[in-house]
Amino acid sequence: MSCKGHLLLKQQPFMPFGIRTLDLNQPxxxxxxxxxxxxxxxxLKVGSRVAGIAVLAAPNGEVTEQTLRAYVADDPDLSDRxxxxxxxxxxxxxxxxxxxxxxxxxxxxxxxxRAEDLRRCLESLVKAADSQGEIVIVDNNPPDDSTKRVAxxxxxxxxxxxxxxxxxxxxxxxxxxxxxVLIYTDDDVVVDVDWIWRMAAAFESPRVAAVTGLTFPLExxxxxxxxxxxxxxxxxxxxxxxxxxxIIPASAAGLVGSGANxxxxxxxxxxxxxxxxxxxxxxxxxxGGDTYAFYQLLDLGYQVVYEPDAVVWHRHRRxxxxxxxxxxxYSVGGYALLMRCLAEHGDPESIMVGLQWFKHHHLKQLWRAxxxxxxxxxxxxxxxxxxxxxxxxxxxxxxxxxxxxxQGGASP
Amino acid sequence: MSLLCSVVIxxxxxxQHLNKLLAALATQSVSADxxxxxxxxxxxxxxxxxxxxxxxxxxRLPHLIGIFQAQQGQARARNTGATQASGEVIVFLDxxxxxxxxxxxxxxxxxxxxxxxxxxxxxxxELSETPTLYQKIVWAWWEDRYHQMLQPGRIxxxxxxxxxxxxxxxxxxxxxxxxxxxxxxxxxxxxxxxYRLLKIGVQFVFEPRAAAQHLHHTRPTGVLRNMRHEGAxxxxxxxxxxxxxxxxxxxxxxxxxxxxxxxxxxxxxxxxLSTPLLWILEGLGFRGxxxxxFGKLRHCCYWLGVGDRLKSWxxxxxxxxxxxxxxxxQADLRHGFPDEPLPVNPNGPTFIQLRVxxxxxxxxxxxxxxxxxxxxxxxxxxxxxxxxxLRQFLNQPDAxxxxx
Numbered sequence: 001m002s003c004k005g006h007l008l009l010k011q012q013p014f015m016p017f018g019i020r021t022l023d024l025n026q027p028x029x030x031x032x033x034x035x036x037x038x039x040x041x042x043x044l045k046v047g048s049r050v051a052g053i054a055v056l057a058a059p060n061g062e063v064t065e066q067t068l069r070a071y072v073a074d075d076p077d078l079s080d081r082x083x084x085x086x087x088x089x090x091x092x093x094x095x096x097x098x099x100x101x102x103x104x105x106x107x108x109x110x111x112x113x114r115a116e117d118l119r120r121c122l123e124s125l126v127k128a129a130d131s132q133g134e135i136v137i138v139d140n141n142p143p144d145d146s147t148k149r150v151a152x153x154x155x156x157x158x159x160x161x162x163x164x165x166x167x168x169x170x171x172x173x174x175x176x177x178x179x180x181v182l183i184y185t186d187d188d189v190v191v192d193v194d195w196i197w198r199m200a201a202a203f204e205s206p207r208v209a210a211v212t213g214l215t216f217p218l219e220x221x222x223x224x225x226x227x228x229x230x231x232x233x234x235x236x237x238x239x240x241x242x243x244x245x246x247i248i249p250a251s252a253a254g255l256v257g258s259g260a261n262x263x264x265x266x267x268x269x270x271x272x273x274x275x276x277x278x279x280x281x282x283x284x285x286x287x288g289g290d291t292y293a294f295y296q297l298l299d300l301g302y303q304v305v306y307e308p309d310a311v312v313w314h315r316h317r318r319x320x321x322x323x324x325x326x327x328x329x330y331s332v333g334g335y336a337l338l339m340r341c342l343a344e345h346g347d348p349e350s351i352m353v354g355l356q357w358f359k360h361h362h363l364k365q366l367w368r369a370x371x372x373x374x375x376x377x378x379x380x381x382x383x384x385x386x387x388x389x390x391x392x393x394x395x396x397x398x399x400x401x402x403x404x405x406x407q408g409g410a411s412p
Numbered sequence: 413m414s415l416l417c418s419v420v421i422x423x424x425x426x427x428q429h430l431n432k433l434l435a436a437l438a439t440q441s442v443s444a445d446x447x448x449x450x451x452x453x454x455x456x457x458x459x460x461x462x463x464x465x466x467x468x469x470x471x472r473l474p475h476l477i478g479i480f481q482a483q484q485g486q487a488r489a490r491n492t493g494a495t496q497a498s499g500e501v502i503v504f505l506d507x508x509x510x511x512x513x514x515x516x517x518x519x520x521x522x523x524x525x526x527x528x529x530x531x532x533x534x535x536x537x538e539l540s541e542t543p544t545l546y547q548k549i550v551w552a553w554w555e556d557r558y559h560q561m562l563q564p565g566r567i568x569x570x571x572x573x574x575x576x577x578x579x580x581x582x583x584x585x586x587x588x589x590x591x592x593x594x595x596x597x598x599x600x601x602x603x604x605x606x607y608r609l610l611k612i613g614v615q616f617v618f619e620p621r622a623a624a625q626h627l628h629h630t631r632p633t634g635v636l637r638n639m640r641h642e643g644a645x646x647x648x649x650x651x652x653x654x655x656x657x658x659x660x661x662x663x664x665x666x667x668x669x670x671x672x673x674x675x676x677x678x679x680x681x682x683x684x685l686s687t688p689l690l691w692i693l694e695g696l697g698f699r700g701x702x703x704x705x706f707g708k709l710r711h712c713c714y715w716l717g718v719g720d721r722l723k724s725w726x727x728x729x730x731x732x733x734x735x736x737x738x739x740x741x742q743a744d745l746r747h748g749f750p751d752e753p754l755p756v757n758p759n760g761p762t763f764i765q766l767r768v769x770x771x772x773x774x775x776x777x778x779x780x781x782x783x784x785x786x787x788x789x790x791x792x793x794x795x796x797x798x799x800x801x802l803r804q805f806l807n808q809p810d811a812x813x814x815x816x
Contacts, residue, residue, distance in 0.1 A: 205559035207552060245548070249700050301539065301548030348697045 017220035046085035102200040105133035106177030110169035111187035115146040165282035198310040209302035212257025213310030224323040250298035251350035259290030287333030335392020418497035422489035423507035448475035455483025487591040487601040518622035533577035533622030573606025598638040600645025643717020672715040
């Protein structure tokens with residue numbers, strides 16, 4: 001997410017960021033209060049639409065309206081977007097939001113051994129649910145019945161997938177669900193009240209096979225969380241975009257969004273067996289099951305819509321070890337995916353996409369870290385990403401051999 | 413018992429498709445003895461007559477007429493078929509369009525009112541397991557088109573009139589004296605007919621339930637040839653209806669267009685020589701480059717087609733300048749919808765400029781003759797129709813998409 005957060009992040013010692021939402025259609029208070037914090041991440045909305053964020057210092061838990069105005073005026077993209085959103089509210093308040101017959105939906109939450117996170121997630125989901133759909137909980141290879149006990153307290157469908165791996169859980173959810181679109185999310189998120197219908201309503205034409213949404217941090221209490229948010233994060237900007245193969249090469253599918261906030265037509269998930277591979281969390285490739293699904297969809301000629309009006313709030317891992325593991329996992333998964341595109345789909349564009357990614361992300365981050373730029377990622381994390389980048393292609397082959405062996409062993 | 417409708421099918425050497433199509437017609441929800449089928453074989457040299465013969469039995473298609481003509485193009489073939497028609501309603505189907513069971517029923521349901529209507533059905537392509545790059549483009553194009561046509565409150569255009577799966581009253585067809593046979597080769601004739609129908613007050617109805625499967629078979633080279641026809645036909649269309657010129661693609665001058673029109677022979681060879689590159693790029697899997705090249709070639713072929721009729725850049729410029737001014741109205745939407753209705757041209761297209769932001773203007777051509785002043789409701793419909801353009805305009809997606 002591009003913002004000035006990393007500059008505040010560099011000022012030691014680390015201080016947590018408070019998070020607040022402001023509607024710019026309402027008059028802004030002269031002093032915006034964030035009690036208990038010295039820094040703040042403001043989510044700026046125009047009506048129900050997100051215009052952008054502002055990351056500010058908040059001495060004594062206060063930000064003045066003037067500071068915010070100066071920040072907005074200083075960022076031409078942000079102020080332009082606010083203007084355009086206000087214009088849009090005025091011009092098409094009706095066509096954009098109403099009159100659309102949204103398809104029926106099933107929210108699928110894949111979870112493993114995180115009962116408390118799941119409870120918070122379900123509480124928000126139940127509020128967002130309307131009569132057009134259902135909520136499905138997939139318990140992936142549960143070690144005990146804690147998840148089941150939480151699920152029982154909510155009006156949800158509960159099912160168990162004994163094979164460990166996020167992709168198996170996603171497939172299990174797809175089979176258990178009955179809605180036209182499957183809205184996937186993780187157990188460590190809280191969703192906005194209008195999230196479900198905005199995701200469902202974004203399926204406006206039969207060519208749209210998938211929709212992704214915007215993900216904000218639920219809290220930025222630790223340095224690891226802030227680092228993840230300001231350097232990697234799930235955000236894909238604040239502009240609505242429609243991707244297809246004429247916009248990006250299919251192998252750059254990582255650009256369209258992530259599995260914590262995505263929706264796919266159920267019929268396509270099942271008929272194309274989108275998730276029925278050994279991929280993602282719980283396997284050697286560590287991540288990328290969602291990206292591979294997007295790859296296949298783009299490859300088939302479908303569109304994927306990025307809908308920034310559909311917002312979820314993700315609780316990033318608090319400890320440094322998890323942050324490292326996550327960044328490593330993204331790199332491994334990303335390059336394993338590109339290897340797969342090359343090996344199984346004969347797609348030479350994946351080489352170019354891989355080189356571009358390496359140049360624009362990994363090389364650039366290393367260069368910045370070496371020059372000790374103010375917005376540089378800590379060297380330790382840069383090296384973690386590099387390790388992941390080199391492990392990725394291997395992870396793909398190891399995974400493939402292991403899968404073959406398993407299949408060979410299973411058949412008599 | 414009188415016939416409900418006449419199905420007119422022009423065909424050219426596609427006996428296999430024809431067989432499927434006739435099979436689908438014989439099993440319609442409308443009883444087969446209530447409609448007639450007129451197949452016009454336009455220079456057929458395959459076994460189409462035999463296929464026809466096999467379906468002409470009392471329990472299959474009792475009213476099946478085959479007409480043979482030397483190859484004269486689809487427009488004339490459809491006219492030939494229509495003159496033989498005895499039903500009150502004519503349903504035009506292309507020979508690669510396989511109607512679903514209740515397709516005719518849905519066409520006829522609208523015509524029961526007796527109003528001057530043209531019913532446009534859909535002919536969707538089914539995406540195969542492993543589609544080629546080209547199939548994906550064609551599929552996407554049709555899907556987007558049908559999706560656009562389904563938008564509520566959308567204002568129709570003469571370009572909605574695609575005759576692959578469409579029906580109209582025979583009376584209206586005769587009133588505008590049918591297709592213009594000067595549109596030889598691919599396309600154009602339906603847009604021309606559509607415009608003339610709109611002018612005499614025929615209303616278009618898009619009926620997605622009048623569904624059919626489109627067995628699309630053209631290959632990239634076929635499309636390039638069709639694009640060339642399209643260029644020539646756009647010129648012809650503007651010659652016939654000069655008020656349409658403003659909205660046509662040939663008004664968008666580019667440097668490339670100037671080059672293509674000034675040195676036609678050279679550009680023709682360039683196109684010919686670079687077409688095989690498409691196969692190489694596709695074989696190697698370079699889809700992005702394939703797309704770019706295919707887009708460029710299509711563009712070139714369009715302008716070669718324009719050049720086929722207008723010969724030189726000078727002629728082209730003179731042609732564009734000779735076009736009558738289309739009335740232009742301006743609406744300032746910066747502060748919401750205007751209170752006063754805007755005046756429009758009741759006899760033809762109107763060019764509408766919407767000022768939505770301080771720095772830019774969105775131009776729209778309204779090609780349906782409108783006899784109502786543009787008030788908030790009409791502007792609202794306009795915006796709905798052009799919602800995607802407007803959305804893009806308001807969103808201004810950034811160009812930075814290359815980097816993963």
